[in-house]
Amino acid sequence: MTSRTAAYRQVDKPDSEVVRFGVDDPLRLDCGVDLAPLTVAYQTYGTLNAERSNAILACHALTGDQHVANRHPVTGKPGWWDLMVGPGKPIDTNRFFVICANVLGSCMGTTGPSSIDPATGQAYGLNFPVVTIRDMVRAQAKLIDHLGIETLFCVAGGSMGGMQVLQWAASYPDRVFSAIPIATAARHSSQNIAFHEVGRQAVMADPDWRGGRYLIEGTRPSKGLAVARMAAHITYLSEEALHRKFGRNLQDRETVTFGFDADFQIESYLRHQGMTFVDRFDANSYLYLTRAMDYFDLAADYGGTLANAFRDSRTRFCVVSFTSDWLFPTEGNRQVVHALNAAGARVSFVEIETDRGHDAFLLDEPEMFAAIRGFLESAARARGLAAPVAVP
């Protein structure tokens, strides 16, 4: 099956699997719109067992995509969770069948604002409906249905991926045997909305954004998107990590230049982050996905009491946070744990000591790997899954 919607057209399209839902099978969104057609692009790793009981859905973060553990088709870099997912790794593809779908509203093959609006034959731009985390999960559920999987063995992800994990557990409790929300929160904080708003304003301030019609008008709001990325990137790291990694080190020079070049390493690092990001990401998708995160407030959908989102849940949870994460601090993760406790759910909680900030969930954190490996092993036994296939 291949997509007939031309999605984000400014990067070579990755050769992902895609599933397309036609006009007869629309996705009803929280905003009230019936979205159709809908393409979901995804990758899989490992083998689905005969019982279809060993599937793990990995949920990606804001600027992530379905390329969890393969070389990224645009950047050429390893997948975003290459350290976590693979043969013999904590999420062991010798044992589990791992699925990751590009989220609704993104730009790596799944329908989003850079897709063609069937009503006009041109890119949606701002005519794309505003989507929510729940909408993303609904689209994933359609994919899981399509794959013939009744119950996911696990749903796992960090940051915006963790929001999806929580939403999965709330929306489809019987379809989620275990769940690993990492470095996330049940609602987006005021400060985090503020940072997102800065990023959106940076994009929209770029005259090449053209009111969201840049794909039609043949421009690219690269400068604005780069600024947005730079601001966001600071929030992904800890002050300690920046200090350790860069401090006040100068970039290829002995003394400051008394100018506005990148005198400091941190400046050239950030500029590089901004510049490379715009090569792989669609500016409107950035607006839509940040908005989805801002709107996320799981308790609000359950009468204001987060525990109600998990009442009678039989899902096993492993909540993970990082001590130096100031974007999704331990406190917000702990609120999820408290709600799960209040709901009588099975939950373990691991706070990892690290100075790497929010990005730690993507990095080599042995304590996180050990915790997740152990949790999955225990859940797999409870699920009656066979031991890992020996690596030849």
Place this chain on the structure above:
Amino acid sequence: MTSRTAAYRQVDKPDSEVVRFGVDDPLRLDCGVDLAPLTVAYQTYGTLNAERSNAILACHALTGDQHVANRHPVTGKPGWWDLMVGPGKPIDTNRFFVICANVLGSCMGTTGPSSIDPATGQAYGLNFPVVTIRDMVRAQAKLIDHLGIETLFCVAGGSMGGMQVLQWAASYPDRVFSAIPIATAARHSSQNIAFHEVGRQAVMADPDWRGGRYLIEGTRPSKGLAVARMAAHITYLSEEALHRKFGRNLQDRETVTFGFDADFQIESYLRHQGMTFVDRFDANSYLYLTRAMDYFDLAADYGGTLANAFRDSRTRFCVVSFTSDWLFPTEGNRQVVHALNAAGARVSFVEIETDRGHDAFLLDEPEMFAAIRGFLESAARARGLAAPVAVP
């Protein structure tokens, strides 16, 4: 005396006092340039005593100016330290003569990038030399000389103002009887340089910035400067204060709009901060002053040992920090205290418990007021200053 340099021309010029240093009296800058002419705009409050021993220099922060305790001529709002400075206030103008000068590189009357470059007859723009905190202090010292004041009773200020306080104490130890650096650091951190770089890139990404020549070309990089201000503003507040003040409250609506309007109060607040800022501040000045802060590393000028900056100092110090300030955390202020201790200087240190973040130094913080009032009272006695003139 009035300025003959037309300074920032896009706001009505405030009626400040100004002193002008001609081409025969240049200011030698750290970058090696001799800057002339130089205008310094300043305000004073209270009366200089006959001994000229009761002068307090207040040093303003990045986007502050000389309007400490009078209605601001552009915004119509009270001065930035109106709660601190005035008759009967902690910095009591019945007793002290308070001076505040617009810093070098700024845009409220003191020479900066929006001033006329005598070499071209047009606004300097990026031809203005990059200045440092030490250069700002040198310009202030020229003003203090001009006012016939040998020794300042006190130098006080927060944030970038606190950097100037530390530089004054290091550069002119015999001219500073007491010093109150608040919410500051002896060097700018990697994370803070990063935030500044985002702001500068936001300004420079605005095509109306025109390579810094916008005053000449008749444009204004308002959108870029507003984005810079929005990003910076988040760093001035604490997560707790944002949560308390705004939380996830919606702006004049019952439910979210599924769009990119300012659904949340925090969004409209930030947009307002951005929009009002551009009416009173020059974009190039923003670049120059953030750069000056980035370059600040007092220890580096003293063989890498901060204590050497204060050896044999007889200045009395009162260092103030705030528990929820994550831009200039207590730790950085404590490093100053440790260096002062190591240098054998007299220092008291007050960490104020507050959830208001970095901006607390501008706000109604009774504990801060009490500490500064007490410190000044004790220093005034040591200096042999008369008790406050009774308010009539």
